[in-house]
Amino acid sequence: MKPLILSVEDDLQMTSLLRTMFEISDYPLIQAKTAKEALTRFLSDKPDLVVLDLGLPDADGLEVIRKIRSFSQAPILVLSARSEPADKIQALDLGADDYLAKPFSVDELLARIRVICRRLDQTGTLPEAAVFRNGGLEIRYDEQEVRLDGQLLHLTPMEYRILVLFSRNLGKVLTRNYLTTQIWNSTWNSDMTNLRVYMTMLRKKLNHRFIETSFGVGYKMVRESADTAQEA
Template identity: 50%
Template structure:
């Protein structure tokens, strides 16, 4: 474990020794407090006993699939989980996000991008992870309570990941405006890497599944091909 002036603890779950070394060295060089494990069972036990503030999780573990690890941890914890995986198919990303992951970083990745993701989650933790503006946004069946940090459709509360909620708030606060891919990724992740623009497409797909009556024919979130997205006022 490494010491950090901040009390936040990062749990790194990676069985590939070189990749684990790359991640932990980057964290150590920037004075983050962390623990590293190499199996799913150890990760679940560690998450339960040490209550980390952020988990960085590989999906291809030797004893169980990372999706199962996410599901087990999600049965009792809402700790942010960043998946770091060589699986690049959208279906794999969507499966991880649907299981409860909050972010997805594909291998190979740059250390700068990795640290940018960590900084983004640290900022959200310091800010309390929610919006403070005392307003409510209503648009057709959609209702977003910024103060409560919650959203609902037709009165039914939505179960959104932190990134999905942040995307929804960004679109709601700019309803009627076309937001470019670069603008959105910069607001969500703090940078605009090509991999983040690819991830944005996946997060929009999972968000639409939760808020659109028919995700294959969206009415709330419109795609402007090659440009970005816009929330339509109903």
């Protein structure tokens, strides 16, 4: 069965386009035009995935992300005319799983939804150890909990997914193409932009430790020595 999608969009033409697109693709759909209606429908219909516009008439869509994330980890794909990096960073930092700027390709939107659907269907394979440690970094896979120097880190679901990917490849350079393929199953230019946004946020939360840039190639998680951890 395909996931139930909640589409939150107030523009009538865009609402009609999305309804037609999802109907042709056989996705069950519910729609909302305001932030209040979106939250009401989310609570009553329990959708599997939210496609969210940020420019809503009664509230900023960022507030919808914030409220949903206070009680649910359902995937949220932002579909917005806002294309500035700051807008993407804020939405992703609040817990959005993906961000696609308008105007957009229908094929790309459907592909991104298919990637999210595959993630919903996959349980994932955890490393043999239940806990990963690298200097002052600790990842408890069973609890999906991350601590830095003993302090709990608040990561978005996507930041956590990326960090786990690095922990499984400690010391290896992961190319940008490899990362976007593993995360979004594609290598679109927009994925490269989103990757840079996520890496900026993740490295900031890690106090710019553990993950190094291999210029022109990608990123690598390095092993932190005890001395380095104490200096940090």
